[in-house]
Amino acid sequence: MAESLIRKILKKIDAAQRILVTAHTSPDGDALGSTLALTLALREMGKDAIAFNLDGITSPFNFLPGAEFLLTSLDGQHPFDLGFVLDAGELKRVGVDLIPYCRELINVDHHPYSEQFGVVNYLDETACATGVIVRRILQEKGHPLSLSVATCIYVAILSDTGSFRYSNANPEAFNTAAEMIGMGIDAWDVASRLYETQPVQRLQLLGAALQTLTLSRCGRFASLAVTSEMFQRFSADAGHTDGFVNYPRSIEGVEVSIFFRQTAENTFKVGFRSKGKIDVGALARELGGGGHHNASGATVEGDLQQVRAIVTSRLGIA
Numbered sequence: 001m002a003e004s005l006i007r008k009i010l011k012k013i014d015a016a017q018r019i020l021v022t023a024h025t026s027p028d029g030d031a032l033g034s035t036l037a038l039t040l041a042l043r044e045m046g047k048d049a050i051a052f053n054l055d056g057i058t059s060p061f062n063f064l065p066g067a068e069f070l071l072t073s074l075d076g077q078h079p080f081d082l083g084f085v086l087d088a089g090e091l092k093r094v095g096v097d098l099i100p101y102c103r104e105l106i107n108v109d110h111h112p113y114s115e116q117f118g119v120v121n122y123l124d125e126t127a128c129a130t131g132v133i134v135r136r137i138l139q140e141k142g143h144p145l146s147l148s149v150a151t152c153i154y155v156a157i158l159s160d161t162g163s164f165r166y167s168n169a170n171p172e173a174f175n176t177a178a179e180m181i182g183m184g185i186d187a188w189d190v191a192s193r194l195y196e197t198q199p200v201q202r203l204q205l206l207g208a209a210l211q212t213l214t215l216s217r218c219g220r221f222a223s224l225a226v227t228s229e230m231f232q233r234f235s236a237d238a239g240h241t242d243g244f245v246n247y248p249r250s251i252e253g254v255e256v257s258i259f260f261r262q263t264a265e266n267t268f269k270v271g272f273r274s275k276g277k278i279d280v281g282a283l284a285r286e287l288g289g290g291g292h293h294n295a296s297g298a299t300v301e302g303d304l305q306q307v308r309a310i311v312t313s314r315l316g317i318a
């Protein structure tokens with residue numbers, strides 16, 4: 001099945017010259033890695049390929065090959081023959097209406113519940129990252145991997161598997177990464193750029209956030225919060241809170257970690273991480289958000305106390 005989907009995608013690529021490649025906003029390493037990998041490979045094939053992400057590329061991902069030409073606006077762009085939407089789940093997560101810009105869309109994703117908005121929808125929940133699906137497409141095309149493309153795919157895998165810690169770290173994840181290390185990618189160089197280059201504000205913000213740590217009486221739920229006041233105190237922004245949600249989860253006995261991040265006077269983004277038993281994707285959807293079984297999020301209105309109350313009652317926390 002996947003084979004013929006790839007064939008369909010390759011036919012679309014062959015027939016197109018001007019190709020847009022994009023992914024979801026607030027991009028993670030997979031969104032950016034798969035976007036840049038596919039864009040670079042299409043350029044190597046002689047295509048006029050443009051990488052786009054409304055939120056652009058921020059630290060620590062700006063070392064990725066191709067980062068310098070990623071566009072953050074489509075204003076003034078002529079229509080594209082083809083648009084790839086990667087890792088998005090829903091078309092609206094791209095943040096811009098692509099319909100006026102692209103004659104046809106191809107949806108490549110590994111999220112469960114991904115919408116079927118493309119002329120081809122290559123959706124594979126078993127893929128550890130969208131980056132490995134891009135790898136499969138290039139392999140079927142017989143396009144040899146350049147070091148630049150391989151670096152982007154390697155980062156996509158590392159990012160979505162939590163450096164091979166999550167249950168999606170399957171043989172394809174390890175095999176693809178092994179191939180890339182074999183090509184000359186330096187594991188420590190990439191890891192140090194991703195994980196050991198944090199700005200000092202992030203650690204200052206984490207210090208303040210850890211002061212808000214709560215643990216439910218049953219010991220299965222823990223949370224952290226970051227408020228607008230904290231952002232101001234350390235001249236920090238939302239980008240500095242990446243990974244905060246993982247700290248409460250690391251507590252022994254905790255099954256679900258909750259991270260509250262204030263985005264406006266009376267609005268919080270709530271991120272959920274589950275160790276597996278509890279489906280936080282379903283929980284987030286009840287709150288109007290979305291995500292996976294193990295990782296999800298929603299936006300909830302209210303002050304911190306109200307938002308906490310809404311979330312804890314949904315979770316049935318005593």
Ligand SMILES: [Mn+2]
Pocket residue numbers: 030031087110129130160
């Ligand atoms: Mn992904």
